Amino acid sequence: MILAPQRSPEGAGGAAPGRRAEAVPLIALHDVAKVYPNGRQALIDVDLLIPEGDFVFLVGPSGAGKSTLIKLLIRDELPTRGAVFFDGRDVVRLRRGEVPRMRRRIGIVFQDYKLLPRKSVAENVAFALEVTGALGRVVRPAVERALAIVGLTAQRDQLPTQLSGGELQRTAIARALVHEPKVIIADEPTGNLDPLTSWEIIQLLLRINDLGTTVLMATHNAEVVTALRRRVVALEEGRVVRDELGGAYHREY
Amino acid sequence: MILAPQRSPEGAGGAAPGRRAEAVPLIALHDVAKVYPNGRQALIDVDLLIPEGDFVFLVGPSGAGKSTLIKLLIRDELPTRGAVFFDGRDVVRLRRGEVPRMRRRIGIVFQDYKLLPRKSVAENVAFALEVTGALGRVVRPAVERALAIVGLTAQRDQLPTQLSGGELQRTAIARALVHEPKVIIADEPTGNLDPLTSWEIIQLLLRINDLGTTVLMATHNAEVVTALRRRVVALEEGRVVRDELGGAYHREY
Amino acid sequence: MLRFLVFSLRRAWQGFWRNVVMSLAATATMVLMLLLMAGLVIVLTGLNAGLEYFERKVEVEAFLVNEASPPEIEAAMAEVRALPEVSAVRYVSKEEALQRFREFTAAQGQPDLTDVLPSNPMPASIEVDLVDPLVYGEVVKTLEAQEEVVDAVLQTRDVVEALLTVTGTLRIGGLVVLGLVGLTVFFIVINSVRLAVVARADEIEIMRLVGASDAFVRWPFVFEGMLVGLLGAIVTLGVLALAYQPLSRLMFDFFQVLPLDFGRFVMRDVALLVVGSGVGLGALGSYVSVRSYLAR
Amino acid sequence: MLRFLVFSLRRAWQGFWRNVVMSLAATATMVLMLLLMAGLVIVLTGLNAGLEYFERKVEVEAFLVNEASPPEIEAAMAEVRALPEVSAVRYVSKEEALQRFREFTAAQGQPDLTDVLPSNPMPASIEVDLVDPLVYGEVVKTLEAQEEVVDAVLQTRDVVEALLTVTGTLRIGGLVVLGLVGLTVFFIVINSVRLAVVARADEIEIMRLVGASDAFVRWPFVFEGMLVGLLGAIVTLGVLALAYQPLSRLMFDFFQVLPLDFGRFVMRDVALLVVGSGVGLGALGSYVSVRSYLAR
Numbered sequence A, B: 001m002i003l004a005p006q007r008s009p010e011g012a013g014g015a016a017p018g019r020r021a022e023a024v025p026l027i028a029l030h031d032v033a034k035v036y037p038n039g040r041q042a043l044i045d046v047d048l049l050i051p052e053g054d055f056v057f058l059v060g061p062s063g064a065g066k067s068t069l070i071k072l073l074i075r076d077e078l079p080t081r082g083a084v085f086f087d088g089r090d091v092v093r094l095r096r097g098e099v100p101r102m103r104r105r106i107g108i109v110f111q112d113y114k115l116l117p118r119k120s121v122a123e124n125v126a127f128a129l130e131v132t133g134a135l136g137r138v139v140r141p142a143v144e145r146a147l148a149i150v151g152l153t154a155q156r157d158q159l160p161t162q163l164s165g166g167e168l169q170r171t172a173i174a175r176a177l178v179h180e181p182k183v184i185i186a187d188e189p190t191g192n193l194d195p196l197t198s199w200e201i202i203q204l205l206l207r208i209n210d211l212g213t214t215v216l217m218a219t220h221n222a223e224v225v226t227a228l229r230r231r232v233v234a235l236e237e238g239r240v241v242r243d244e245l246g247g248a249y250h251r252e253y
Numbered sequence C, D: 001m002l003r004f005l006v007f008s009l010r011r012a013w014q015g016f017w018r019n020v021v022m023s024l025a026a027t028a029t030m031v032l033m034l035l036l037m038a039g040l041v042i043v044l045t046g047l048n049a050g051l052e053y054f055e056r057k058v059e060v061e062a063f064l065v066n067e068a069s070p071p072e073i074e075a076a077m078a079e080v081r082a083l084p085e086v087s088a089v090r091y092v093s094k095e096e097a098l099q100r101f102r103e104f105t106a107a108q109g110q111p112d113l114t115d116v117l118p119s120n121p122m123p124a125s126i127e128v129d130l131v132d133p134l135v136y137g138e139v140v141k142t143l144e145a146q147e148e149v150v151d152a153v154l155q156t157r158d159v160v161e162a163l164l165t166v167t168g169t170l171r172i173g174g175l176v177v178l179g180l181v182g183l184t185v186f187f188i189v190i191n192s193v194r195l196a197v198v199a200r201a202d203e204i205e206i207m208r209l210v211g212a213s214d215a216f217v218r219w220p221f222v223f224e225g226m227l228v229g230l231l232g233a234i235v236t237l238g239v240l241a242l243a244y245q246p247l248s249r250l251m252f253d254f255f256q257v258l259p260l261d262f263g264r265f266v267m268r269d270v271a272l273l274v275v276g277s278g279v280g281l282g283a284l285g286s287y288v289s290v291r292s293y294l295a296r
């Protein structure tokens, strides 16, 4: 609890500058390792500080550990070693009831979408608001706005099985935005989108970031990463091999 | 049955030249339309001839109907109007027992992978061979070779839930290759892969194509499409809006 | 709170219909199990009513001396009637006794021996019905004290006890069977609700990842289980209502001696039992099943 | 063909363990249902044995004139014994008859009236056991023809028929209950196997899209269903074996007159029934469930 802010100035060492290093880091990983039960070492020696309001690209080849890192942040998996802090609280030590509350403050786009199979597009998006206890009259307009942003107004009543790959992905994005979370964590949110739609989504994330929302985005989209020159954290075989401001996608993975 | 070959010379009109227009078209769509039960018109007036040995990119914005077209080819969905031919046979009129036989001659990478959730990577890949009635002693080495090609030898015994997004996609690719099919149909096979691995997969498909296998690949990867200068079929709102040899990805979708 | 309830109920209703194959399969199981249980309860209640009828026939009988005069007999009967253990007292004359004996032996298929007798050997008697067939209290002593009237008191204690052993055994046997079948019903229903929830484990996981609290996930499932139980109970009651006429006729044929108001009361109890256990088991099954996914 | 069989069996085994929660839930249902059925069959068989014993007590009785001489009686008995409907013939002396009557009335709780009689009024008699209690054939006529020995033949036809009505009702009632429970078991098991298959509908769809033929998809599922059934049957037999001792003691207490070899034979039949219906229902349930997904 106290650890995270304290260690923030020197914590990440030379490799992790952070755009606003003095600010309280919203996300902090200290010396994190993750070994899956089958023995696979997905993360090793990961130190990472993400200050509030940052925009971070997480890159790395397939199997580097990007999704694993994201799973640790939302406590979908527990680290084998080290500590994970979200907003100053140790994610591992949260009490049962606190975990859902923490997750509600994050908007997540899962790599495999994780949409509820028996709910329509609109219901899936609404769900993220409903869990926060929002009133029905607040939910409806917010959902419509989110669907309009990702261009799914026409598909609002289709079930996930009736959607194209890109539409599934956009539904997942809409769900991550709808409750206006403090942080948006997006795992490969444009993999199934055409370049034009991809750019629109990225622009959207940039605008949201400008309004103060922290964004962490795992991606393989070299063009976008290189063009935007934001902070880039590169993983390779579970290690952070690069963490630079204004980075390019760099090396062909 | 006789229709397809006969109509092949003039069938597709000016928009669809085809690299070897005189050859027997392996895949032929005549005036195909698909309206889903909920009323959504996914394909309209689609005519398409793909001669044996061709390499075709299928491009178009999200929701254009690419996956729907592929579903019609393997009889996962039935066309509302028009005829779909595979190797000279009307796919819609196949008898029950013939459908699996037809599917076994195609290697498909589904956009959502469609891996068997309770089978390991190796078992999933082996499955495509086992359904053909291949002997156990043939299956093993073929599976190992396919896994080596996509770089999943180390993950051979993991279940789908234990794989990264790119690993899932590569498993699906390995399954599509393992039985050395006549055609490979890949729906967005590199969406979750880093650029390096994507290029490796594309190179692999090109090599397989050189050996005579027909390849149809739906993709949003503008870089790849533009660089390779192969035949490009573009869909937009269910219509074929472009079909050119040596095309670029073109227009930002 | 109320908002959450309404919300959960709506969710439950949706969940039921969007999983309609699963839901109906679970409902079908529920119906069969409830029918099994209701059928057993009805049969056992009938059996019980039959047994009670037999037990009510238990009585104390005092044989009277031939010389006893009507006023003396009246006095003796009044004294016995005053005892708290006694529910009724009857006088049986010598002629009545002989008649009964003849009927009895005829019913048993025994040859009628009374024809060869020189005179009526049967004594007159006083029959005493007890409130509780096992509590004799002062009855026997009181009767034996009337020496000028009573010749001997029939010690039917052995017979009564034999009879009560049989009815007791049947009752316990019935309860044991009911208990076993009840347990079976319990596990089967829980099991099939569980199967339906297991099939939706992924859904539960997704809900949790998106920030749903345990209560938010649980209650719609519990209500859905209750819905399955309620629907199952309604169908069961429908089937029972259809079967009521032929069933009650069969019951009367079988246990000819049932009190006439048997049917109505039992059916009300059975209806409560069916609805209660349907809804209860549905809720419990869902609760338990969902819990195992929330516990993680 | 054999290769396919081995392949399918291996797949079934894998499928069972990779769905272990589902499989065990289905197995648990199977066990409970088989226990229910086996228990019912055992009880009904016991009841049946008891009823047969009663029926076997049905006999024809000829009262003899007091003057009949031993050789005459012997001759009459020999003639009756020769009839094909007859299974046994016994002589009951006057003393024996009186003794029996005393025991009988004592058991009924009736006062012993024989003490007041001047002499033994009971006649000697010949008791005839019938092969089939309903087929009297020539027995009565033959007995009545022996005029110098036989006084009267006891016409127990009514009693016999009353008794047989009761036993018949009990038997039919038992069979009806068995049939209903059997149907319930059938549907429940099919249903729970179906639930397990429904949960894997996606898997079946994927297999088909990759080019699996119907047989390729179906047989592993059918064998998996059989595996569930077999496992359920084995567990059921285990439970029955454990319950055998206390159960058979209870049975003997209840139907005191059972033939001694009852237990062993019934258990063999029950074992066959349990294994057969477990495996059969498992296979049928899978077959039907998978078919509905293949039909599309």
Ligand SMILES: Nc1ncnc2c1ncn2[C@@H]1O[C@H](COP(=O)(O)OP(=O)(O)OP(=O)(O)O)[C@@H](O)[C@H]1O
Residues within 6 Å of the ligand: A036, A037, A038, A040, A041, A042, A060, A061, A062, A063, A064, A065, A066, A067, A068, A069, A111, B155, B158, B161, B162, B163, B164, B165, B166, B167, B192
């Ligand atoms: N539940 C699991 N059990 C075992 N191994 C796992 C599990 N989940 C992931 N892994 C392994 O951990 C490694 C890292 O996985 P992760 O999903 O973090 O990769 P990634 O960087 O997201 O890759 P991609 O770009 O392909 O999505 C992979 O090699 C994967 O096989």
Ligand SMILES: Nc1ncnc2c1ncn2[C@@H]1O[C@H](COP(=O)(O)OP(=O)(O)OP(=O)(O)O)[C@@H](O)[C@H]1O
Residues within 6 Å of the ligand: A155, A158, A161, A162, A163, A164, A165, A166, A167, A192, B036, B037, B038, B040, B041, B042, B060, B061, B062, B063, B064, B065, B066, B067, B068, B069, B111
């Ligand atoms: N089963 C279905 N029922 C109803 N509508 C459907 C169904 N499947 C697809 N659609 C609709 O048909 C349209 C075309 O879908 P399709 O999956 O073919 O798109 P796509 O070109 O593959 O898009 P993407 O690049 O996003 O994968 C979409 O708008 C989608 O919503």
Ligand SMILES: [Mg+2]
Residues within 6 Å of the ligand: A066, A067, A068, A111, A187, B164, B165, B166
């Ligand atoms: Mg990933």
Ligand SMILES: [Mg+2]
Residues within 6 Å of the ligand: A164, A165, A166, B066, B067, B068, B111, B187
């Ligand atoms: Mg698609």
